[in-house]
Amino acid sequence: MIVKDHCHLYCKHFLKGGCMNEVLYPELINYIYAFCGDFKTLDEKIAGRTILYMQMNLNQKLVASLKNRGWYSDERHIIDMLAGGRHAFVVSVATRIYYEHREQLKLNVCPRCFKIAKTPLAKQCQFCFYSWHDKVECLSI
Numbered sequence: 001m002i003v004k005d006h007c008h009l010y011c012k013h014f015l016k017g018g019c020m021n022e023v024l025y026p027e028l029i030n031y032i033y034a035f036c037g038d039f040k041t042l043d044e045k046i047a048g049r050t051i052l053y054m055q056m057n058l059n060q061k062l063v064a065s066l067k068n069r070g071w072y073s074d075e076r077h078i079i080d081m082l083a084g085g086r087h088a089f090v091v092s093v094a095t096r097i098y099y100e101h102r103e104q105l106k107l108n109v110c111p112r113c114f115k116i117a118k119t120p121l122a123k124q125c126q127f128c129f130y131s132w133h134d135k136v137e138c139l140s141i
């Protein structure tokens with residue numbers, strides 16, 4: 001019950017915008033980009049795959065095959081999304097998702113410092129090293 005109360009307080013705290021997650025720091029950006037893919041647009045998904053494949057210097061036959069599957073695109077609007085490089089693209093996508101879907105995101109945050117964990121299943125903080133392995137899972141909002 002204590003844990004539940006803690007979560008309730010935590011969620012209110014989070015939704016009021018009174019915690020560290022208000023500022024998108026690199027670890028939060030990477031988490032959102034990696035684990036909140038349901039909120040990516042189709043173009044963002046295609047662009048994300050395209051830039052990964054672009055870095056692999058694939059042969060034309062393989063590129064054609066990827067295009068057929070919808071995993072690679074050289075359409076103007078996709079290339080424009082990637083013009084600033086992968087890092088700028090990741091920041092842009094994560095920032096959009098955060099501001100448009102903030103209250104729907106399942107963010108695994110540290111119960112002590114409220115910063116983001118490395119993965120949705122992590123139970124130890126990458127910042128303050130607090131461990132919540134023995135706590136009930138209820139911190140996702």
Ligand SMILES: [Zn+2]
Nearest residue numbers: 110113125128
């Ligand atoms: Zn922490």
